[in-house]
Amino acid sequence: MKRMTKAAALVMAAAMMAAVPVSAEDTLTFGTNPEFPPFEYVTSNGVIDTYDGIDMAIAKAIAEDNGMTAAVENMEFDSLLVALQNGQVDAVIAGMTVTDERKEAVDFSTPYYTATQVMIVKEDSDIEKAEDMADKKICVIQGYTGQVCVDEMGYEYESFKKGTEAVMELVNDKCDVVVIDSATAQQYVSDNEGLKIVEDADAFGAEEYAIAVQKGNTELLDKINASVEKMLEDGTISELAAQYAEVEAE
């Protein structure tokens, strides 16, 4: 190896110092609503502080890919996009489905996960298709795409702030069905006795989860996309999805 010149050594020392996270510029702040296992939930020892899940692992990897540290702001699902627009967070990662309405407010990354809405019912339920919900008591989560689906079907529903609250209504026979995203539904069914999932692919289409950034923030979006695409190609994301589904189901 050649000997370094004094100038080169100084440049290198400066670069090494710059790599140490010291200022807020080295922090990438993600907004999420950690009420959505296996994508985000609160735990004693998560990948980012007390936050864990598929999305949290992805967020951490994106930050690290870019020499930054990931931080999480915990908020209501309904407040996420407003917080992003206000600049309170740099990006939103929350198992968030890309919709035309949301695309008017923010820009989305390359999608990283495909899901669908499903119905969680009691094991002895007679609900077999979405239209069987017509005369049933339906629970949804406020602001989730599941609420939009049920709304568009023209059925009455009650909405809750958290998936666990809606599932407790079902467990306690206060409602007949909860409409929510597939992977999260799996978690709730394995966490609670006597529940099952009913799918209806004709009624509920495919949904794609993506990371949101402020409209026009192409600089950050390009970085996020580069990381996401790398993790899709090398299988990291499907590995994480399988791992976290397993951990949670234990």
Ligand code: ARG
């Ligand atoms: N995929 C659904 C939606 O975009 C539900 C997402 C809920 N995510 C959460 N972190 N609570 O509306």
